[in-house]
Amino acid sequence: MSRFRRFLRTPEAVAGAIILAALIAMALSASLLFPGDPQAIAGPALLPPFQDWSLPLGTDRLGRDVLAELFHGARTSLAVGLAAAAAALVVGSVVGTLAGFADGLVDEVLMRITEAFQTVPSFLLALAFVSVVGPSLGIVVIAIALGTWTGPARVARAEVLSIRERDYVASARAVGMHPLAIAFREVLPNALPPVLAMSSVIVAAAILTEAALSFLGLGDPNRVTWGGMIAEGRAVLRTAPFLSIVPGIALVLTVLGVYLAGEGVVETTAVRRGLS
């Protein structure tokens, strides 16, 4: 309870949480408020915002409802952002824990692989992967995770290196627990907090990467994405700037919200740790 109250005391965290809540509400209500295909043609093309209240944010070049696209786009952005971040965190912490706990050759091999991935800019990696395999939602998630799991892996390894020398690990060994059981039951849970602290940055980066891929035409063309909306609006930037600005603002707010809320969580847990 006190933790929650502390969280509410930081204004950034509250702002972030509100934005995030609104975003999740948008994503969840998308098919209730805008049932059917968001890409269906709903009205005359290039209708400016605030002209027709049945289409409050206007329509795009084919006459699709921008508001409906925005709501359904929130779904894609959040889904890809969370899925990619989750995949990156899981893969990263498993690799990090194995490397840190196993030591020796396994550690060397896993860390060299991690470094190999780190030397390639993660966006280029995603770009190359999607253009080879072909764009679809699952592939985009894998492509983004491919470039982001290295951060969590290094942090997890560093934590594990210090934890494995602790007494309770030694006693677990003494009672004859299987090394893998020790690694994943005893060590990993305790190494997780600093890894999870990275999650907000990873989610935000994943959402941006997804948008950038869609902007370059490498998103799933059968789904509405904000990046795709911005790219499509770019052709008519001078005559209908709202087509790029609206999803652009949504993107900025989302990334900001995720980041602020994440920071808030980290701060409150840090304070708690400091007190205890």
Place this chain on the structure above:
Amino acid sequence: MSGFNISRRTMLAGSAMLLASTAMPDIGWAQTPKKGGRLVLAADSEPRNLNPAIVASNGVFFISSKIVETLAEASFDGKDGLAPRLALSWEGAADGLSVTFKLRDGVKWHDGKPFTSADVAFSALQIWKPLQNLGRTVFKDLASVDTPDDLTAVFKFAKPTPFQLIRNALPALSSVVPKHIYEVGKIEDNPANNAPIGTGPFKFGEYKAGQYYRLTKNTDYWGKDEPYLDEIIYQVLPDRTSAASALEAEEIQLAAFSAVPLADLDRISKVPGLKVISKGYEGLTYQLVVEINHRRKELADLKVRQAIAHAIDKEFVVKTVFLGYAATATGPVPKNDPQFYTADVPTYPFDVAKANALLDEAGYKKGPDGKRFTLKLLPAPYFNETKQFGGYLRQALAAIGIDAQLVNNDSAAHIKAVYTDHAFDLAVGPPVFRGDPAISTTILVQSGIPDGVPFSNQGGYKNDALDALIAKASETLDTSARTDLYKEFQKEVAADLPLINVAEWSFISVARDTVGNIANNPRWAVSNWADTYLAG
């Protein structure tokens, strides 16, 4: 005959496309052209091979047509729609076995050597027939070229070849390159492919990758007082939004081939000093076509193809995707073609109920989720409009219970997927109509074409009646009988729907007021610009 054609062509171009004619001031043939000046214009692609005799495509012509000339150019008011260039006259024999060209006297190559009939013979036999993308079809029966003197070239054909086809092919397919440059070494690897040498009003200056192409005046040009311009600079501006800003900032004076997005035209036509011109592309009509893979059992059923045709609202496509700068299509020959077009073909008015009924009849009932079956749809990535139409088609098909999954590819991957791997169910393509159905249109529906030939029938469609019709037309010498066969061809294609023609469109130029003699022939953007000038 030709007088009638011209007025009909002009009228159709004007009425069908309803272009911003109010924003089109007098095109300036009344003024006296001024000499000198440098014309800077936008180029959106950078072709590496600039030899128009090998690569007959508009992207190459846009630059190289000023350097390398053809035997004849398209014309609004010339006989048979042609104006002389390197050839002064052309005469077809009654048996269809020969065509005689009388060539222009006193023409010199850019390196000072004289232009003769030997150059024409060499270009035709060594390049157009074996190497050129379009010439391979049109000149397939060319056996030899006789050169009785320096100014006469007689094309001899092994099989009767319609003179009408050769005539219609002249503007795009007859680029003449110098024999003395190309007879050494392999033609494909000749350095002149990248720095062409021709007889045209401009010489190749230099090319800086990613920056510009520079052409300079040919002071020895055969045209009296021509060219007027001293220099032409093609500024490479691959980003479509930048051409409009560059025009407004007076960094460039001309943006051809719709380099300014259609959505910006309304705004830009109001900018003082700029004019929007829709003429000058009548000979370069692009067709928006739904390519169909007939290997899919659903699509092999004529009823399903008819249903898809009924599901497409062509008016909406013209109005929304092309913002009115296009015309709806009825069949494989565009409405603005003066020779072959017929409106007397089966049509498919927009009717969702009928489309649904046809699909029910064909036995593809809607499932519990409202879907009948799923198709893979590949829109060609070359134009914004083809991509957008892909988005529209997906929605149009959803309305009749067909779930179309879009697959986006880059140009190379799209060509491979559709024309080599056949990994598509429906594709959106932009074939070009080049003044005669035999040049690049019949190949879209004809059977027996090897895998991997781009922009051809790779949908596995085979219709013996249609194949026979195409074969017959290709050897019919009489112009009116041949024209009638192609009218029959249009009917058959519209009835059996090997592909679905949706719309036909052309391009828009935006230029500064000072640029004179714009759009004075039907292929203006890819003609030689000898008479283009800069006033003031």
